[in-house]
Amino acid sequence: MEQPDPPLPQGGDAGDGRYGETVFPPGHTGEDERIDLGALAYDGTTSARLGKLGVGPGWRCLDVGAGTGTVARRLLDRFGVASVLAVDRDVRFLAARPVPGLTALEADVTDPDFDPGRFHLVHARFVLMHLPARRELIGRLSRLLAPGGVLVLGDAVDLTSAGAGDTAYSRVMRAMWQGLRDTIGTDITWVPEYPRLLRAAGLTSVAAEMYVPPLVPGSAISRFWADTWRRAQDAMTATGLVDDATVEEAVRCLESPDCAELSAGMITAWGRRPPERTP
Numbered sequence: 001m002e003q004p005d006p007p008l009p010q011g012g013d014a015g016d017g018r019y020g021e022t023v024f025p026p027g028h029t030g031e032d033e034r035i036d037l038g039a040l041a042y043d044g045t046t047s048a049r050l051g052k053l054g055v056g057p058g059w060r061c062l063d064v065g066a067g068t069g070t071v072a073r074r075l076l077d078r079f080g081v082a083s084v085l086a087v088d089r090d091v092r093f094l095a096a097r098p099v100p101g102l103t104a105l106e107a108d109v110t111d112p113d114f115d116p117g118r119f120h121l122v123h124a125r126f127v128l129m130h131l132p133a134r135r136e137l138i139g140r141l142s143r144l145l146a147p148g149g150v151l152v153l154g155d156a157v158d159l160t161s162a163g164a165g166d167t168a169y170s171r172v173m174r175a176m177w178q179g180l181r182d183t184i185g186t187d188i189t190w191v192p193e194y195p196r197l198l199r200a201a202g203l204t205s206v207a208a209e210m211y212v213p214p215l216v217p218g219s220a221i222s223r224f225w226a227d228t229w230r231r232a233q234d235a236m237t238a239t240g241l242v243d244d245a246t247v248e249e250a251v252r253c254l255e256s257p258d259c260a261e262l263s264a265g266m267i268t269a270w271g272r273r274p275p276e277r278t279p
Helices: 031-052 070-077 134-142 168-184 191-200 220-231 233-237 244-254
Strands: 060-064 083-088 102-106 119-125 145-157 204-211 265-272
Touching (some): 070 102, 145 191, 220 233, 233 244
Parallel strands (some): 083 102, 119 145
């Protein structure tokens, strides 16, 4: 029997906020640029997996938590899919970059009434890690698949910060995950369970892979972390694990060719809805 989602941490306002309302509001100057830096780091890996899964012409696609729409536009431009419904709680970045075949829908996927149709591909990247009732959401997203359709989920995994040596970088990464958990409920500890959860949702041909982008000065991922830390700095320092000086020391590490640290990465997992059987 599947266990319920673990409770969010107790005390204070843990998990009471939302991703786009407290730490990373879309109206904050440069938020679209921060999202784009993350896309630059991971879009290649995502595109490679979608291609191997056979995404192509005729496919109707749903991109959940579409952000600035980089994946949605790649689906149209590179893979020639028929259409992409790009969903986010705030679609200002999608509306600012319209392309033929792309429809932006402002919606909350945690709403029990969210049911925009059936799709050959349902994709969500760096979304579920920020949301409660994650197991329930995986089941709900799997039910949006047409027979034979594929669900592709990607979320963060951190291989080092919990057990790494005591450096400014590792302390800041630990403080970031704790600060995001305390404020908006982010939890990446369950992400390695993706394959099992996809099977539990009734999907087949389940598999997963992991990618960790290299931390080199000036890279998209290094700039992404520096920007993310500064935007989340109040939440991070509130944990008591770091102070402002430690954050700045970690940012300098990212800018140095001698920064011998390992970035957090991404687990991508996928599974297919079984085709309908002919009587």
